[in-house]
Amino acid sequence: MRMRKYIKMLIISLMMATVMVPVQPVQGATAALGIFSLVTSAINKAIKAIDLKIQRAQNKVIWLQNAQKTLENTLTKLKLKEIGEWTDKQKKQYESYYEELTKVKSIISYYQRIRDVVEKQGLMVQEYGRLWNLLRQDANFTADELDYMEDVNSGILGESLQNIDHISLIVQSFTTKMSDAKRLELINEASNQIDKSYNRLRQFNNQNILLSVQRSKSLSEIESVKRYYGIQQ
Template sequence: MKAKLITCMICLLLIGNPARSANNTVALPILEIVKAVTKKVIKAIDLRIQKLQNKTIWLQNAQKKVENVLSKLKLDEISDWTKKQKDLYQGYYEELAKVKSIITYYQRIKDITKKQTKLVEEYERAWNLFKQDSHFKESEIQYMERVYSGILEESVKNIDQIFLILDSFSTQMSDLKRLEIINKAADQIDSNYDDLTLFNQQNVMLSLQRAKTEAEVNQVKQFYGIP
């Protein structure tokens, strides 16, 4: 529900923020929302990982104690009590494996969220440069704005996927289904990021092609940080 609400808010912001002049930052509200939400998700994941790591330490210590007790028993002393200890040991082992598996999932989700943050940062860096580049007409800047808005709107869907994955840990979702959602979210953000970087590269190349002198070409390269 929270994820759907966030998506609706962002879509409304996109509709309410049509193309602006080349001197303004495109769709600033959506950027602020995306950055705030991704930051919140990363913080939540860090807290969950910390709790699980603490639980891992406790389980390992408890498992070790039971293991030590069992190792001191003789084979002919097997009884109901020792069976309970073995069952307890097995329970710790299974729970420990489950916790470690969840930590792995959280690390993967965190990586996806960081990629989302990287996408926004790369967008902001490139967009601020293109707006200052005199090789582009205002109509071209407005076109870039529409393309960027489309990429950002697509990337926002990843937030829904991330919340869906986080919520899955409190449901009976299978590991296979959870992994399927994680892989889908990772593929989507990778695709969004690739689209963004390709579009940026095309715009930089266009600026270089419009440079009339070698000195101007060097200026463009320096402006965009091209070696």
């Protein structure tokens, strides 16, 4: 019902070029800023947690590389006969270091990919903050319209929290027996979900910006609105 009402208002406004009416910031703006702060905090915590895991993994890589180097140095100092007598224990230890090193490097690449996904989420949140701050101060919209915009934007942004929870499960998957293929599938799914939310956010707000331009009564007002939203001339 509310969606139909909003669409009806958009159609009427496009046909009649309604007069610009100054409005006070809607009360919903408080809710919008609240969820913006909540999601931003969650994203920052996720990035810090991932950075810590990357640092620990990188430290382990250094330790394994040094251990490997120690065994290699020992081997180069041995005489030909002694090399042949190199114990199975040392051979297995070297192989174990190599396998573990390969595994840790793979984990680091996964963590870095996950971090990229979270940063993409952060860019979406920044875009939300920038656009909503402009829209809620635009005198071309009524209080009811701004309230609706806030609901839609907050709803899209709220999906981010679910996506962050999804990413947290992926991070935890490194302590379970999840296959690399499944883990990669989940990472791609999270990335695609962010792209969808980001595109919905931009499409919805671009439509609102276009409406503001169309409601402008003169050429000077149109140019002013375009400058306000940073639209290229």
